[in-house]
Amino acid sequence: MSGASAALIPATTTVRFSKKLEYHHPKWLSKVNDYSVSYHRIYCSSSIPSPPTSSSPNSGKDPKKNPTKKKKKDDPKETSVDSASQMVQQKEEDQELELASSVSVMKRLDEVNPVGLGRRSRQIFDEVWRKFSGLGQISRTTRSDDETDILIRDGGPMCEFAIPGAQNTVVLVVGATSRVGRIVVRKLMLRGYSVKALVRKADEGIVDLLPTSVEIVIGDVGDPETLKDAVEGCNKIIYCATARSTITGDLFRVDHMGVYNITKAFQDYNNKLAQLRAGKSSKSKLLIAKFKTEDSLHGWEVRQGTYFQDVVAAKYDGGMDAKFEFTESGEAVFSGFVFTRGGYVDLTKKLSLPLGSTLDRYEGLVFSLGGNGRSYVVILEAGPTGDMTQSKMYFSRISTKAGFCRVRVPFSSFRPVKPDDPPLDPFLVHTLTIRFEPRRQRSFEGVNGPNQDLRSFQLILEYVKALPTGQETDFILVSCTGSGIEPSRRDQVLKAKKAGEDSLRRSGLGYTIIRPGPLVEEPGGQRALIFDQGNRISQGISCADVADICVKALHDSTARNKSFDVCYEYVAEPGKELYELVAHLPDKANNYLTPALSVLEKNT
């Protein structure tokens, strides 16, 4: 800066510079003032960086002085110039044309500068000595901080934990001070994620518990208003908070509503982002049908059919009948009976999707229905809409429970009716059918017990939605299996946890629900783990292993939309062997999660 201005601006500034130099090196100047002014120019510009205190006021004054060339002669008087600088000024005016010749002189002089020489030689000597003495040492390295940055922080080669994509991912950890959460935060930091931590109070003790560059957000999962800030900018959420007591109110607040509130806040945020882009959030569901009013039944038609024509048998069959109606209690009910062998009844509708949305951006359907324990077949017809004759049929069987439930049917589970047909292309789907057939119905333990007539049915429909597609999980929930909780409160705890899990499944976010056995506070990676579904596990698991699963699941496509139990490996009691159990030794080097989860069922 000062160098540039000195070279560009003639007379006045040069004088000022030389004055300053004279202040610092009076002896030098008096000896040197025979040489040209340009010596000073270069001297200022290159060899000795003038202290900032002296250069900054000067550069500030420069612009003021430049245009006033007339002032040039007054200037020296004002600032009490001594003989040396006066001479310099005169010389400068005289020798302006001889600049070129003097440059070589001062360059040579510059090289002789003893201070610089001394410094440089010492640097060289130090370097040589450092390397030399390093040879005689047992390998000890003193690493400078910038090297540390390269090697460790920026995912360098020493960063064994670094994960590609971690740098651009912001993870919100809810319950960052819990036993699992604490380790999750550390693991995320080691892997280079940006971490936000939701805490209720920013006490000193809590803040000290968390790594320094974690962004701390104050909020309470029980209070939806406070969660807006927390989810802002987040890509993924890990929920490891749990109620501090087993009081029903606490359970409801944290384990149930907490999950609901944060999924809602997250979806709201996604929608808001999508609106900014003038589009729809890729994480929100698409409504296909909602049965709230009588009008909503319009377009659905009931059909009957049989798989085979048995003329003789048909005479003795009781026939079949079905109807789809809107009851007085405000429910859309599809009910009837099929007494014909090989018969079935369909409820079908031609889909009319909102403009601009196609089903290929979704990965499946979610039905909210009360099916009374019967199983149904969902049939999709796909083909070019212009030519219905080319349509192909794809089916998938769903089973319901007593009461209401949500059933997720991924498109990947649909198989062609004719085995030769190509796999389902969701883009081409134009008709949705729900079929009841008396075949393969299983009686369930309900009010009626085993005396049910499996040929009649009643299906209450609430909605049909399409699930957004995605590769990875958006929300990881650490739930529990219920073992290890005091028996008197177990039901309440499980009820709240289950409600929380359900609200997450309904949200449309890609989810991973981890149900660990009783948590043990010990280091992880020591014992093989068992991944299972169906609430059969009996062992504990270390918090660190749970945290490791959470972190691994973030980018694992097999973890999306799965719920699973996990615990330490154990030998099952005789007669209770569980053949599905797969044990995997967790280690940082191997990816145990993908093989472990790939055998487990999705959308559970």
Place this chain on the structure above:
Amino acid sequence: MASSTSTLKLNLHLQQPNNRNPSSAQYSNLSWRRTLAISSLLCSTPSLITSKGDGKDRNLVVKCNAAATTAAVNLAPGTPVRPTSILVVGATGTLGRQIVRRALDEGYDVRCLVRPRPAPADFLRDWGATVVNADLSRPETIPATLVGIHTVIDCATGRPEEPIKTVDWEGKVALIQCAKAMGVQKYVFFSIHNCDKHPEVPLMEIKYCTEKFLNDSGLNHITIRLCGFMQGLIGQYAVPILEEKSVWGTDAPTRIAYMDTQDIARLTFIALRNENINRKLLTFAGPRAWTTQEVITLCERLAGQDANVTTVPVSILRFTRQLTRLFEWTSDVADRLAFSEVLSSDIVFSVPMTETYSLLGVDSKDVVSLEKYLQDYFTNILKKLKDLKAQSKQTDIFF
């Protein structure tokens, strides 16, 4: 309350070395041994460290008075110490930081003992470790850091620029005594391979004495001897080659089995959790032993460019050491060059690892070889350099 008084007593003992006349610690050929004798002040009874025998015999008998305070342990009935709470000493070092990362990742609560300094080790706190300020050369700062600690992992070594005995001997003795007095349940100590065979190298002899001191202290401990760190090679050879600066090497025939510090950290924690390994001496070595020349050749091959190698004969190193030993003011330098004595001997710094692997239940294939390590390094760095160049080109565009 009895425990607190014992701590106090310990403090008093530990403070004594600070009061001694520093001029007595003169440096000469034998200076560090004399220093050990001086540090007997550290212990309350004079018989703790005595000289006996001469010549090549180990002339140090190290005992620990901490054993006398065993009664003071376990007096406090309060909260039991969690087995996941560990203290890492020397956490900012090459090995220490890997230990910290590994420990954090495995779910330990890590406390790091770090010297107070103007630029605090923020990266440790960033990873989620707790940082406490203390200085091994000021023993009175140690006890507070050990409260609630189950295991101490000691990977500290003094910096090259400071006198070797302050941290490596006096500090360690204070730390071990303190750990014993405060009932720390395990102490992991990192030593140097073959340290018992080279008493002429001060650092190695100190390490060996510390091993013995630890052994006699009655603490439950694991001693791990190490050969060399792969990470050290980066700064020594890889970076200079990439920057096209001169690389300094010796023509020494000594072979060192370099090991990745991440592997060391991994094996350490496996050993730490294995109760059968208590009080044992383990040696960790890399899969293959390398000479300096071999390492340089490997780096050249991987970097795809020739190194500007300056080979210093070992004899010159030894000569310099002899020379520097003549003067008191260069005795620190002499200490540092002492390893050249080892270099000149045709020694292989390596041990067969099969037994250790089977003891720990580790697959030898999981241990990184030097070729793999350096290859990863160079691929990463070269890619990064390429990216940087591409970026700088992009910034040339103006709108």
